[in-house]
Amino acid sequence: MELLIKNGFVYDPINGVNGEKMDIATRDGKIVENVNESKALKIDASGMMVMPGGVDIHCHIAGSEVNTGRLLRPEDHFRDFERKTPKTRSGVGYSVPSTFTTGYRYARMGYTTIMNPSMPPLEAKHTHEELNDTPMLDKATYPLLGDWWFVLEYLKDGKIEECARYVAWMMTTTKGYAIKIVNPGGLEAWGSGRNVSSIDDQVPYFGTTSREIIRGLCKVNKLLNLPHTIHVHTNNLGKPGNYLTALDTMKCVEDLASGDKPAIHITHCQFCAFKGSDWRTIKSGAEEIAKYVNNHSHVTLDTGQVIFTDTTTMTADGPFQYGLHELSGNKWVNHDVETETSSGIVPFRYRRKSYVHAIQWSTGLELALLVRDPWKIFMTTDHPNGGPFIYYPRIIAWFMSRKARETTLKKINPRAESRSLLPSTDRELSFYEIAIMTRAGQANALGLKDKGHLGTGADADIAVYNINPETTDPSKKYRTVRRAFENAAYTIKGGKIVAKNGEILRHVKGATMWLDVQVSEPIKITEEMKRRFREYWTVEYENYPVTENYLEVSHPTTIKADV
Amino acid sequence: MGYVKRKMTIVKAVTCPVCGSLCDDIELTIENGRIVKVKNGCAMCESKFLSHNSEHRVLKPLIRKNGKLVEVSLEEAVKRAAEILAEANYPILYGWSSTSCEATRVGLELAEEVGGVIDNTAVVCHGPSILSIQDIGISSCTLGQIRHRADLVVYWGSNPWSAHPRHIERYTAFSEGRFQRSAWKGYLTKIKASIAKKKIESALRRVFFRRKPSVPPQPRMELPPAMFKEGRKLIVIDVRKTKSAEIADYFMQVEPNKDYELLQAFRALIRDQEIDVDEVAGVPVGYLEEVADLMIRCGFGILFFGVGLTMSKGKLRNIDAALSLVRDLNMRTKFVIMPMRGHFNVAGANTVFTWQTGYPYAVDFSLGYPRYNPGETSVTDVLLRGESEASLIVASDPVANFPRKAAEHLVKNPLIVIDPHMSVTAQMADVVIPSAFVGIEASGTAYRMDHVPLPLKKVVDPPKGVLPDEEILRRILSEVRKLKRKMLVEAA
Incomplete structure (x- = not known):
């Protein structure tokens, strides 16, 4: 099947294409040089923007915590639902949409690839079952490894290579894509109701520290040649003054970076960029973080932007979620997973008039604007923690228009407004920079070779937005920009038009990408190993792995490790 | 008679499909396609694995004709089931806690297709x-x-x-x-x-023969x-x-x-x-x-x-x-x-319901989107109000354990049962389709009471012609879709 997108303004930052008028051709799900014009299906994109399909580096859309979030919040679904059509399945939406609705809503915005960032390995099958039911998107998921007993034990003994072998085994066993670290050490401590409060605190019973975990796994990541860096949710998340912890975390792997290659990704950075000593004196620490990131090349960030709305917070950071419950008094779910991790869920409403929430909103935007290089910072809301992903177009408008920011600034808490750095920033991002922060940069950081660009051989995942960059000034017409990004004129997945002007034309299954990490000496599954397994977990070794039949469309990438 | 070579295999790490504890360390000895020995299991586990092929088993699809259940082909039973579901305005689809998540997935699609109410046994348990x-x-x-x-x-x-x-x-x-x-x-x-x-x-x-039982000691x-x-x-x-x-x-x-x-x-x-x-x-x-x-x-x-x-x-x-x-x-x-969840996969049924519809049980698709209001959309309440027009029961026996009034309404209307057993509900049904035991004769996934997913193994073959729930439901779904298309064409 052939497709030709004609006369669009193409934004393809990976290949350096900045708004040039050109045609994009696809054949059999891949982008090609040219196609037979008389045979191909043609899309007239004149006066429109053509970008690679959107890539989301961090959004909680599947797995046990997401699903418990769905269960916890019927009130969240009642007001937002989607009917069954002859082409699509029904579902419910808002902050934690059901699986089908998640797929459709991303597709409407021109997104085609998403990363589900927290998967407890023991419950990996659940995550993959849900990903199978999330249509329209290619997806991958990161296993939570920062508090896994095996990791803690090997790192304590300094056995990096042994640790790497087990991480490789785990990546392949759970069909994961990157090493996710959440509040390293803190989650294990939370198993007994405790936490750690700096990167140098001892993890109870394990005699190791957060610093050793981050550094150890960073080395492991390098030994295994994984395409993405370690993906870190810092200690002390959501606490005033935590920007120092974030800086410590970035600094602690400074010497491990090789060349200009990033060594660490700090996720939803807004939540760990708080300055001040308590909630009354909280301020934005974006300036300090941006300064560090601007001067170092080993860090990438995503924003974790806050949206003023009602949402459901969910992270693997159990102690943080408990703190949020104590703070808000809202209902609270906790779910600790043996030997591996914890998690928590608390519904939350971000209010414009709340000083803290308004500071958070401002901090997210400050980060995006103060970090000069868009290849280092990506747009996310840490869906649904900062707000549902459907608000991405609103964030794009804030990024692109000073006026849009001022309109919101006027409505927020006055004290927060007076402390915000936003009025002092004139920077307005271009469409090219938006294309980097919403797809090219993210694909680049993830090491997704076939995504995030429109060069020959790339996957034919394309978004066409009905906006003319020559005649539209995004700074003034930010509402037009927002509307255009809300419903892509065309979303093309694997060379097929799947959505058009907000209507889903086709229900397609996306692939699940995972890493088949090959080490020279894979760990042996001996009787001894099985016994250890039985001691650590309450399931048998044989029933632990996610076998390939759990992936409806399996897309493995073979990685050759240095160990 | 010639000498028959005995074929014996041992299957390890089998998940037990009985209760919510979902012990997954069961060791089965299989001889000539039959389970002969169960290791590590409790009494319930042993009895399920050893006697699943008992006389209570249904082996042939049945349809009620002139008040009597008679054997028919699978195609005929599936067709009849699809007709019942496609014609009903407000059918109910109930059970799901004793089958695999994979079957429940298809069940939800079917419920959405026919615009019915789908509910699992949590409604009378941990609802x-x-x-x-x-x-x-x-x-x-x-x-x-x-x-x-x-x-x-x-x-x-x-x-x-x-x-x-x-x-x-x-x-x-x-x-x-x-x-x-x-x-x-x-x-x-x-x-x-x-x-x-x-x-x-x-x-x-x-010794003290006539001594009265003593008063229990005071706490x-x-x-x-x-x-x-x-x-x-x-x-x-x-x-x-x-x-x-x-x-x-x-x-x-x-x-x-x-x-x-x-x-x-x-x-x-x-x-x-x-x-x-x-x-x-x-x-x-x-x-x-x-x-x-x-x-x-x-x-x-x-x-x-x-x-x-x-x-x-x-x-x-x-x-x-x-x-x-x-x-x-x-x-x-x-x-x-x-x-303490009872059925081995009641947690799984809740889980699949939730990811597809946002709600864990009592989901009503009659308006074309999922609605949830236990007390209104729960199956027992739909039955007590006498609103349903037909029912599909999968791996459950509601006639035996629902409130009497609810059961009465259930059997008054066309009733389809998919079950390995000739349960009380099956005996009252209009269509009975025998199914394989998931976890013994069919594979799948189940969720433990703490939401840990575990694979269910197929260790022996089901009786000839008997399919797993998932496959039966798929066939009914495709038949329903055919019928609906036909109805649309006729209406046009």
């Missing part, structure tokens, strides 16, 4: 727990966490020794964890002592010494002294239907409030204070609750109180709570 979780939230964990860390285990309104026989041994008091030792030996001594005591008593009764005013020992403690709170209560360090007998009062009393006590009465729910306040103190002092506590709490007076309000108690305890220490 109130779910409603309470939606109000309060829940502090929980996986079972291994309890094995490694819990030093206080409380079972409330649940009798694991009989209903989840390996629960205590695998996951709680008798299991050996990283930070907690098994309390097995102490209990062994205790059980021996209790058996000896009973023997002596009965011997004495025989002692202090807690048993076992409560003050080091290490793991097990408390059972129930209305009667169950088998689990006998092995517990402390058994607290609550008056029937007074659980709510007791829970609220505990909540007051752990907030250091004084209680101005002598006893609550039949338990002296002095005892309550001691136990509350124990809850606060423990390092990691767990409260398991069963249907004794969800289905006695107060229902979801009991669970509200229990969840709040545990939430409050987290201000003082680490405490978690978990419902």
Whole structure:
């Protein structure tokens, strides 16, 4: 099947294409040089923007915590639902949409690839079952490894290579894509109701520290040649003054970076960029973080932007979620997973008039604007923690228009407004920079070779937005920009038009990408190993792995490790 | 007769498809396509694996013709089932807790297609727990966490020794964890002592032939010494002294239907409030204070609750109180709570329902999108109001355990049953389609009570011509779609 997108303004930052008028051709799900014009299906994109399909580096859309979030919040679904059509399945939406609705809503915005960032390995099958039911998107998921007993034990003994072998085994066993670290050490401590409060605190019973975990796994990541860096949710998340912890975390792997290659990704950075000593004196620490990131090349960030709305917070950071419950008094779910991790869920409403929430909103935007290089910072809301992903177009408008920011600034808490750095920033991002922060940069950081660009051989995942960059000034017409990004004129997945002007034309299954990490000496599954397994977990070794039949469309990438 | 070579294989790490504990260390010996030996399993597990091919099995599809069930081909049965579902305006699809998640996925698609109400057995079991979780939230964990860390285990309104026989041994008091030792030996001594005591008593009764049974001894005013020992403690709170209560360090007998009062009393006590009465729910306040103190002092506590709490007076309000108690305890220490789910995959049914529709049970598709309002959209209530027009029952026996009025309405209308057994419901059905036992004759996935997914294995072949639930449902779905298209064309 052939497709030709004609006369669009193409934004393809990976290949350096900045708004040039050109045609994009696809054949059999891949982008090609040219196609037979008389045979191909043609899309007239004149006066429109053509970008690679959107890539989301961090959004909680599947797995046990997401699903418990769905269960916890019927009130969240009642007001937002989607009917069954002859082409699509029904579902419910808002902050934690059901699986089908998640797929459709991303597709409407021109997104085609998403990363589900927290998967407890023991419950990996659940995550993959849900990903199978999330249509329209290619997806991958990161296993939570920062508090896994095996990791803690090997790192304590300094056995990096042994640790790497087990991480490789785990990546392949759970069909994961990157090493996710959440509040390293803190989650294990939370198993007994405790936490750690700096990167140098001892993890109870394990005699190791957060610093050793981050550094150890960073080395492991390098030994295994994984395409993405370690993906870190810092200690002390959501606490005033935590920007120092974030800086410590970035600094602690400074010497491990090789060349200009990033060594660490700090996720939803807004939540760990708080300055001040308590909630009354909280301020934005974006300036300090941006300064560090601007001067170092080993860090990438995503924003974790806050949206003023009602949402459901969910992270693997159990102690943080408990703190949020104590703070808000809202209902609270906790779910600790043996030997591996914890998690928590608390519904939350971000209010414009709340000083803290308004500071958070401002901090997210400050980060995006103060970090000069868009290849280092990506747009996310840490869906649904900062707000549902459907608000991405609103964030794009804030990024692109000073006026849009001022309109919101006027409505927020006055004290927060007076402390915000936003009025002092004139920077307005271009469409090219938006294309980097919403797809090219993210694909680049993830090491997704076939995504995030429109060069020959790339996957034919394309978004066409009905906006003319020559005649539209995004700074003034930010509402037009927002509307255009809300419903892509065309979303093309694997060379097929799947959505058009907000209507889903086709229900397609996306692939699940995972890493088949090959080490020279894979760990042996001996009787001894099985016994250890039985001691650590309450399931048998044989029933632990996610076998390939759990992936409806399996897309493995073979990685050759240095160990 | 010639010599028949016996073929024997051993399959390890089989997941047991009986209760919510989902033990996955079962070892089966299979000889000539039959299971002949079960290792590691409890009595329920053994009996399911060994006798699944009993005489109660349905082997051929049946359709009711002139008031009698007669054998038909599978195609005919599937067609008839599809007709019933496609023609009904408001069908119900019920069961799901004893089949695989894969089958439930297809079931949801079918329910959406026919615009019916789909519900699982949680509605008559832990439905109130779910409603309470939606109000309060829940502090929980996986079972291994309890094995490694819990030093206080409380079972409330649940009798694991009989209903989840390996629960205590695998996951709680008798299991050996990283930070907690098994309390097995102490209990062994205790059980021996209790058996000896009973023997002596009965011997004495025989000697003093006419002696009347003595009045039960008055409850002692202090807690048993076992409560003050080091290490793991097990408390059972129930209305009667169950088998689990006998092995517990402390058994607290609550008056029937007074659980709510007791829970609220505990909540007051752990907030250091004084209680101005002598006893609550039949338990002296002095005892309550001691136990509350124990809850606060423990390092990691767990409260398991069963249907004794969800289905006695107060229902979801009991669970509200229990969840709040545990939430409050987290201000003082680490405490978690978990419902003791009954069917092996009721947690899985809730899980699949939730990811596809946003709601865990009682989902109504009649308006083309998922709606949830237990009390209105729950199957029992739909039946009691007499609104449904047809039903599909998968792996469940509602006629045997629904309220009588609901069952009456169920059998009045066309009824399709997919089940391996000739259950009471199947006997009343209009279409019966035999299915393979998932976990024995068909593979799939099930979720343990703590939401850990485990694979179910196919270890033997199903009887000839018998398909798994998933496949049967797929066939019905495709037949329904054909019929609907035809209806559309005719209408046009």
